[in-house]
Amino acid sequence: MSDVLARMAEAVIEGHVEVMEELTQEALDEGLTAKEILDQGLMPGMDHVGVEFKAGNMFVPEVLRSAKAMKESMKIVQPLLTSADIESKGRILIGTVKGDLHDIGKNLVGMMCEGAGFDVKDLGTDVDSDVFLGEIKSWEPHLIGMSALLTTTMRAMGDTVKALEEAGLRDRVKVMVGGAPVTQRFADEIGADGYAANAAAAADLARALIGRA
Amino acid sequence: MDSGLRTQCVPQYRLLTGSQIREIHRTSLEVLETIGVRVAHEEGARLLEGAGCRAKEGDVFQIPNWLVEEAIGSAPSRITIYSQEGEEAMRLGGRNIHFGLGTDLVTAYDLNTGEMRDSELRDVSNAARVADYCEDIDFVASMALPHDVPTNMMYVECVKAQLENSTKPVFFTAAGREDLSVILELAAAVSGGEKALAERPFLIHYSEPTAPLRHSRGALSKLFLCAERGIPICYTPGDMLGASTPITLAGGVVQANAEALSGIVLHQLKSKGAPIITGFALGPLDMKTGIFAYGAPEFRLTNSAFADLYHYYDLPIWSTVGTDAHALDEQAAMEHAIATLMAALDGSNLIHDAGYLGQGLLSNPATIVMSDEIISFVKRLLRGFEMDRERLAVDAIRRVGPGGDFLSDDHTYEHFRREQWQPKLLNRDDPDTWLSKGGKRYEEVLTDKTLEILATHEPRPLPRSVQDRLDEIVHRAEAELADLHFEA
Ligand code: B12
Secondary structure, three states, X not given: OOXXXXXXXXXXXXXXXXXXXXXXXXXXXXXXXXXXXXXXXXXXXXXXXXXXXXXXXXXXXXXXXXXXXXXXXXXXXXXXXXXXHHHHOOEEEEEEEOOOOOOHHHHHHHHHHHHOOOEEEEOOOOEOHHHHHHHHHHHOOOEEXXXXXXXXXXXXXXXXXXXXXXXXXXXXXXXXXXXXXXXXXXXXXXXOXXXXXXXXXXXXXXXXXXXXX | OOOOOEEEEOXXXXXXXXXXXXXXXXXXXXXXXXXXXXXXXXXXXXXXXHOOOEEEOOOEEEOOHHHHHHHHHHOOOOEEEEOOOOOEEEEXXXXXXXXXXOOOEOEEEEOOOOEEEEOOHHHHHHHHHHHHHOOOOOXXXXXXXXXXXXXXXXXXXXXXXXXXXXXXXXEEOOOOHXXXXXXXXXXXXXXXXXXXXXXXXXXXXXXXXXXXXXXXXXXXXXXXXXXXXXXXXXXXXXXXXXXXXXXXXXXXXXHHHHHHHHHHHHHHHHOOOOOEEEOOEEEEEOOOOOOEXXXXXXHHHHHHHHHHHHHHHXXXXXXXXXXXXXXXXXXXXXXXXXXXXXXXXXXXXXXXXXXXXXXXXXXXXXXXXXXHHHHXXXXXXXXXXXXXXXXXXHHHHHHHOOOOOOOOOHHHHHHHHHHOOOOOOOOOOOHHHHHHOOOOOHHHHHHHHHHHHHHHOOXXXXXXXXXXXXHHHHHHHXXXXXXXXXXX
């Protein structure tokens, strides 16, 4: 691996937001492609961060600072990616379901998935299944992630899965669900593709369901 | 008595000085006046506009200082809560402390099978029955969120089960205005009418604003319904340091207080003088695991801060205890003991979540029995000791003199019952006796006691006519609420 890529990975791990622009420029000047920078500099850094977080050696704000460092570089790299590169990036649509206002867990899941390299679009809280459906049609995500923390609102996730089936969209998008009262059993019952108990597991699940970001 | 001196030596604790209290208060006012709160409710918006608040970008309202001061002034300083039988049960105000259960735990530890399973309605009944028995638990709450009843009926069924299994005041949640109305109907049936209920309220509704700085439609419609009917409401933010508020405790307290104060403003604008209990649950989002840490020391500190603030406002104060342990184990005992002691020292009035486990997700009725004992212990601590000539006991010391002992002295006989607290279940047996009784760990003792309470404690039965009325209301509500989607 080129030295600058190693330094980029290190800067991501350390969350050195302020050096990212310079390092990215240096990498480009060396003739590295945007894709190489992403795959061999930024992502190895973020992967390491993911492992360290799961091992309990890094804290949420540090992980998010690392993600911010990656984004800083992405500002320069993104426009240089080929449309095929961009097209290959996994898109995840997330939101808290209708009737529910709990958003911190969902936000964390979104941030972790972004850190894992996915393109994430967040619809906020109290999201109607029609709104999910509309966005699925227009933005064409590979995966949707629904969050619910209330037993009264959990069933709205099932409603969305049904609505997807009725609209003939079910096989175009994977569905993952989560939130404190949600269980694997519930996910199975409503026909979701996966469940995860926390944000790190959610990012792993996303990878497992739709492949590499 | 040969001396005029008679004092009570009691533990005293305050976290904030007067000037620190005023600094936090001023800063919360600054947040309300310059940043404002989002109000997603038409009537709420109208009330604020009518009172002279400026609307900033649509539904964000900036609240002037004087309006907040006015609401603090008009909200009652004391709220009396009655038992279901109409007797005075809790005086919320000053430094009076009352402990009780919490609401809506999704998972239950089954004492009979030793399994964790989805909560059921019988878990609500069992918690109410155990709490009915426990002398130091002053109010009940659902504890469990039953999965074996129709979803829209969960909160209604919870309250009914508590009415059937306890006479203590009820602290309860509701999904929306619709099921809240049904619950108030149930309560009125027990009180003997709506008017009797408002005169001698035995229930307190629990609704919450959404951090940061938002009042949802759902929460406000419940707040307003209670204000209208004179039903006491706890309108208290549940905020997470570093996630829904700043990470710094001072910043978290300022923001949560702004949310709580703006709730009082809305409530008092709707109905001046109506009963409201305030405070906030402000704990850390654990940065390693991402959970909301109920057992954390920072949670205890923010509780102390708002207790000092609301004593300064002279308004009734709500508070929280709890643990992050997923079993009734040493961690649960440690975190509950510390939280209970701190909340009592804070002088908070309505302290909920006694018996809670697992980060607000798990119940086990034996934990209620443990909390009952911790509360009793803590109340003894808070009573301190009296000091006068009789208790300074120079006469007794002279009588016994150097050498000898006090065991058979009259002074000992006269005073031992009041001076010495007796545990309910904690072990004080000598080692041999303890072993001969089976050498049980405290958790086993708690479990055995809880099973015994459940097998033997019979709460008062409701009069036939009332029971019939409750059944009828629930039956009717099942159809009414069946297809409803509650507003967020
Ligand atoms: C904070 C909080 C609130 C705040 C939320 C503020 C906000 N901005 O989000 C406020 C005060 C507004 C609130 C309101 C209410 N709450 Co609340 N709340 C909580 C609390 C204490 C913490 C939730 C939290 O944010 N945790 C931290 C985050 C990071 O964890 P998380 O959300 O679980 O998310 C993690 C995982 O679940 C998972 N995950 C989450 N989403 C997703 C999605 C996907 C796709 C995947 C894969 C994974 C995943 O990953 C996340 C990160 O690790 C919980 C108790 C608890 N321990 O869960 C109660 C709790 C969820 N609330 C509860 C209740 C009852 C309510 C109210 C009805 C109370 C009332 N009196 O009105 C209202 C309802 C309001 C509404 N309509 O939504 C109950 C729910 C019981 C139930 N199952 O129905 C709980 C369990 C507490 C309790 N036992 O009483 N609440």
